[in-house]
Amino acid sequence: MSPELRRRETVAGYLFLLPSLIFFVGFVVIPMVMCVVTSFFDATMDLNTPDKFIWFDNYIELWQDPVFLKGLTNTLIIVLVSVPFTCIFSLWVASAIYKMREGLLSFFRIVFYLPVVTGSVAVTVVWKWMYNNYYGIFNYVLKNTGIISKNINWLGNPQYALWCIILILLTTSVGQPIVLYVSALSNVDNSLVEAAEVDGATNTQVFWRIKWPQIMPTTLYILIITTINSFQCFALIQLLTSGGPNYATETVMYYIYYTAFKLYRFGYGNAMGVILAIFIGILSAVQFRLAREK
Amino acid sequence: MSKDNGSSVAYKIFSFVVLIILAFLFIFPLYWILTGMFKPPAVINSPTPQWWPHEWTMRNITELFSRRTAPLFGEIALRVPGALRWLINTVFMAIMAMILTCITAAMAGYALAKKRFIGRAFLFSLIVAAMALPKQVILVPLVREISALGLYDNIWAVILPTVGWPFGVFLMKQFSEGIPGEMIEAARIDGASEFRTFTSVVVPMIKPGIGALAIFTFINSWNDYFLQLIMLTSNSNLTISLGIATMQAENSTDFGLIMAGAALAAVPIIIVFLLFQKYFTKGITMGAVKG
Numbered sequence: 001m002s003p004e005l006r007r008r009e010t011v012a013g014y015l016f017l018l019p020s021l022i023f024f025v026g027f028v029v030i031p032m033v034m035c036v037v038t039s040f041f042d043a044t045m046d047l048n049t050p051d052k053f054i055w056f057d058n059y060i061e062l063w064q065d066p067v068f069l070k071g072l073t074n075t076l077i078i079v080l081v082s083v084p085f086t087c088i089f090s091l092w093v094a095s096a097i098y099k100m101r102e103g104l105l106s107f108f109r110i111v112f113y114l115p116v117v118t119g120s121v122a123v124t125v126v127w128k129w130m131y132n133n134y135y136g137i138f139n140y141v142l143k144n145t146g147i148i149s150k151n152i153n154w155l156g157n158p159q160y161a162l163w164c165i166i167l168i169l170l171t172t173s174v175g176q177p178i179v180l181y182v183s184a185l186s187n188v189d190n191s192l193v194e195a196a197e198v199d200g201a202t203n204t205q206v207f208w209r210i211k212w213p214q215i216m217p218t219t220l221y222i223l224i225i226t227t228i229n230s231f232q233c234f235a236l237i238q239l240l241t242s243g244g245p246n247y248a249t250e251t252v253m254y255y256i257y258y259t260a261f262k263l264y265r266f267g268y269g270n271a272m273g274v275i276l277a278i279f280i281g282i283l284s285a286v287q288f289r290l291a292r293e294k
Numbered sequence: 295m296s297k298d299n300g301s302s303v304a305y306k307i308f309s310f311v312v313l314i315i316l317a318f319l320f321i322f323p324l325y326w327i328l329t330g331m332f333k334p335p336a337v338i339n340s341p342t343p344q345w346w347p348h349e350w351t352m353r354n355i356t357e358l359f360s361r362r363t364a365p366l367f368g369e370i371a372l373r374v375p376g377a378l379r380w381l382i383n384t385v386f387m388a389i390m391a392m393i394l395t396c397i398t399a400a401m402a403g404y405a406l407a408k409k410r411f412i413g414r415a416f417l418f419s420l421i422v423a424a425m426a427l428p429k430q431v432i433l434v435p436l437v438r439e440i441s442a443l444g445l446y447d448n449i450w451a452v453i454l455p456t457v458g459w460p461f462g463v464f465l466m467k468q469f470s471e472g473i474p475g476e477m478i479e480a481a482r483i484d485g486a487s488e489f490r491t492f493t494s495v496v497v498p499m500i501k502p503g504i505g506a507l508a509i510f511t512f513i514n515s516w517n518d519y520f521l522q523l524i525m526l527t528s529n530s531n532l533t534i535s536l537g538i539a540t541m542q543a544e545n546s547t548d549f550g551l552i553m554a555g556a557a558l559a560a561v562p563i564i565i566v567f568l569l570f571q572k573y574f575t576k577g578i579t580m581g582a583v584k585g
Contacts, residue, residue, distance in 0.1 A: 009409050010411035010412060012405070016402060016404060016409065017417070019401060023398060023454065028424055028455075028459065030435075034435035034439065093316070108317060114564070115323065117564055118563075119519070121535040125555075129549045132549075135338065171323075180578065228428055261524060273431035
């Protein structure tokens with residue numbers, strides 16, 4: 001490349017990037033940096049009072065804050081239950097539907113994606129009604145089938161509340177993984193599958209030996225996006241239980257919101273944000289490693 | 295398939311039955327919203343549910359549209375029901391976010407895929423790294439930034455951050471990789487300017503990608519409840535999701551009214567999704583192909 005052309009390419013490249021970079025730097029990079037910086041300050045909503053630099057005090061306080069620790073535990077439970085379940089469930093659905101006729105395949109794909117499109121607020125309010133102690137359909141069905149003998153206040157009971165939330169989360173998480181798995185499975189190299197079938201391989205062998213390694217990158221991507229999504233579970237908690245009863249459904253994300261926008265402790269909230277980002281970063285890195293080794 | 299024996303046929307029937315049951319369960323909440331909005335309060339607040347409304351009422355819908363009014367747009371004098379204003383706000387937000395994202399991302403994606411310049415590799419890794427971070431974590435500092443810009447409680451406060459999110463750039467880079475270099479070269483030799491090459495050669499080739507990104511951004515922006523919650527406060531600035539959430543906090547047991555609101559939030563976006571779902575599916579899968 002001639003120097004003239006190279007110069008032209010560089011200028012053009014940056015001009016094309018400029019509009020996007022303004023938004024990216026302004027509304028992603030700057031807040032990200034501010035998140036880390038503010039976490040070392042005693043910062044409030046008030047822009048007129050100067051923030052006080054307090055070193056690691058926010059981080060030290062975090063590990064002595066029982067609500068944060070409870071929130072962290074609940075978040076980890078949500079992640080540990082919903083991530084494997086979402087992956088297995090969506091892989092099963094995808095392998096059951098990917099060979100179907102186009103119309104039928106679209107139908108199932110749409111149906112499982114429906115809770116995502118419906119939007120978290122609409123989904124949450126209808127589930128709130130279904131879980132309701134007096135008018136909810138859950139108590140009606142379970143009582144009439146003899147599974148329970150008296151009404152259960154699902155969301156008001158610390159024993160069940162978190163599981164009720166996980167159930168809704170699952171229905172809103174499988175849509176995207178199913179779409180991804182369907183596309184990955186239909187892209188599996190068919191000549192290998194046919195060769196193996198000629199050699200008398202069983203369906204199970206074909207799946208684990210041939211298809212599974214080929215859909216591994218998709219699995220990895222799904223693991224990562226599902227982990228990030230489960231960590232960020234928020235609307236469900238805010239609209240259904242506000243973290244209650246007795247912190248049974250407190251999550252890190254909800255506590256960040258509560259600290260920052262109800263208690264106006266920005267610095268403390270941001271310290272939690274940093275910890276959350278680190279957790280997600282570590283988990284993604286571990287998943288990436290594991291997938292690479294296999 | 296010649297290898298099909300009895301057990302695999304049985305498995306196929308079994309899995310089909312399970313799928314049908316699951317499909318039913320996944321549709322049910324939506325069904326419950328759409329029928330619930332037409333049920334009278336006595337039926338809604340009864341321990342015995344009606345699977346299909348015996349008596350249809352418009353009460354919930356009338357109630358939804360008779361609540362607090364707001365100006366139709368901006369601060370003009372014509373006042374409309376709050377719920378209608380929320381819907382207008384939401385449509386405006388989603389369309390603006392969509393247009394801005396598509397323009398900026400298409401340009402940036404093309405530059406990252408086809409231009410050779412210093413800092414390109416660094417910028418791209420920064421974008422990928424940002425995508426792996428939890429989006430909601432940056433929203434707390436974002437509120438302070440938006441307040442400092444004087445945009446707090448303004449519909450642009452929920453549009454601008456959506457445009458900044460780098461997924462679109464990533465997606466458009468994937469699509470732009472597929473443009474043959476010779477076509478760009480040919481345009482250059484013909485003396486077309488860089489910008490003209492972009493609009494007349496590149497854009498037509500990445501149209502399906504832009505379609506995918508458009509629908510993806512529209513739906514995500516419509517449903518981004520957390521961002522809306524922390525940025526918007528006054529009644530006439532709310533989005534439909536936020537309006538419904540506020541309404542359910544105020545009348546937590548009037549499920550009929552709340553279902554009418556939920557339907558107003560969900561039905562338009564579901565229609566958009568159904569109309570464009572082919573593009574949407576493409577967007578999801580292209581975004582996953584690692585670059």
